[in-house]
Amino acid sequence: MLSRIASQTARRSVKQLSQQTRFASTKPAFAGHSNKQATAVTAGIIGATALTYMYVDASANMADEGLHPPSHPWPHSGPLDTFDHASIRRGYQVYREVCSACHSLDRIAWRNLIDVSHTEDEVKAMAEEFEYQDGPDDNGEMFMRPGKPADYMPKAYPNEEAARAANAGALPPDLSLITKARHGGEDYVFALLTGYVDAPGGVEVREGLNYNPYFPGGAIAMAQTLFDGVVEYEDGTPATASQMAKDVCTFLAWAAEPEHDERKKMGMKATVITVGLVALSVYLKKFKWAPLKTRKIVYK
Numbered sequence: 001m002l003s004r005i006a007s008q009t010a011r012r013s014v015k016q017l018s019q020q021t022r023f024a025s026t027k028p029a030f031a032g033h034s035n036k037q038a039t040a041v042t043a044g045i046i047g048a049t050a051l052t053y054m055y056v057d058a059s060a061n062m063a064d065e066g067l068h069p070p071s072h073p074w075p076h077s078g079p080l081d082t083f084d085h086a087s088i089r090r091g092y093q094v095y096r097e098v099c100s101a102c103h104s105l106d107r108i109a110w111r112n113l114i115d116v117s118h119t120e121d122e123v124k125a126m127a128e129e130f131e132y133q134d135g136p137d138d139n140g141e142m143f144m145r146p147g148k149p150a151d152y153m154p155k156a157y158p159n160e161e162a163a164r165a166a167n168a169g170a171l172p173p174d175l176s177l178i179t180k181a182r183h184g185g186e187d188y189v190f191a192l193l194t195g196y197v198d199a200p201g202g203v204e205v206r207e208g209l210n211y212n213p214y215f216p217g218g219a220i221a222m223a224q225t226l227f228d229g230v231v232e233y234e235d236g237t238p239a240t241a242s243q244m245a246k247d248v249c250t251f252l253a254w255a256a257e258p259e260h261d262e263r264k265k266m267g268m269k270a271t272v273i274t275v276g277l278v279a280l281s282v283y284l285k286k287f288k289w290a291p292l293k294t295r296k297i298v299y300k
């Protein structure tokens, strides 16, 4: 009897001991918890400081960096959307009749327009309207000849100095990649073209510059160029200033990324094929593993 009680006590104390060790072993875990809390609090403080800094910084630099352009639902902005090619065609007309007076488009050749916005015959006829220097001929002379589809878009000015001299010292940038070169892309260019307003009270704009809140600094050497009815569209679309801005921005977005439509088509094909292959491999894996996973091992 006594010995049984003794053994029970011994068992109990062993149990207590093991409980103690269990609690003892959980202690470091509690310490880890408070460590995590400290990390979270530190991260929170750093994050809040960064946000405050960014916000204060952004509002302080609004005039320096220009107004943030509103974003528009471009017909080509979705993952499966292609360019509106009728709009590219109208945009080319706006570029040719308005912007090309000052801006070059160095990376686009006439042939790039074929089957994008114009037919081959139209492109040939348009290129022929411009004279290009070629040569030397058999006598070593350079000569002028009409343009060919392989020629690049003619320049607005012969050199940078001439461009600056004609534009109050400012250089009109090449527009080939402008939608990629500016924060906001076509939204920015659209906002810039349609955003001319009178300078607010207290803001002085130097002679030869124009006030535009979307341009960093607010004073731009380019005057407003798009007014209702500046061009006459052949397809009868009313040529309002915003319509022309939209079309020329679509054209410039195409110029900066002529492979855009093809890229999205490739992306769609790649996604469809990859999803198919993944589904197939999941099926195949299950098929091959099924006998192993459903097998029952019985020991006797």
Ligand code: HEC
Pocket: 094, 095, 098, 099, 100, 101, 102, 103, 167, 170, 171, 172, 173, 178, 182, 189, 192, 193, 215, 219, 220, 221, 222, 223, 225, 226, 248
């Ligand atoms: C009369 C000449 C002239 C015409 C026409 C003109 N621009 Fe400009 N453009 C300029 C000049 C000059 C600048 C440089 C402005 C500056 O740096 O202050 C400029 C700058 C720009 C910029 C760059 C702004 C930036 O963020 O640096 C864009 C985009 C632009 N023009 C688009 C166009 C488009 C599109 C058209 C046609 C609808 C057009 N421009 C017509 C002279 C012109």
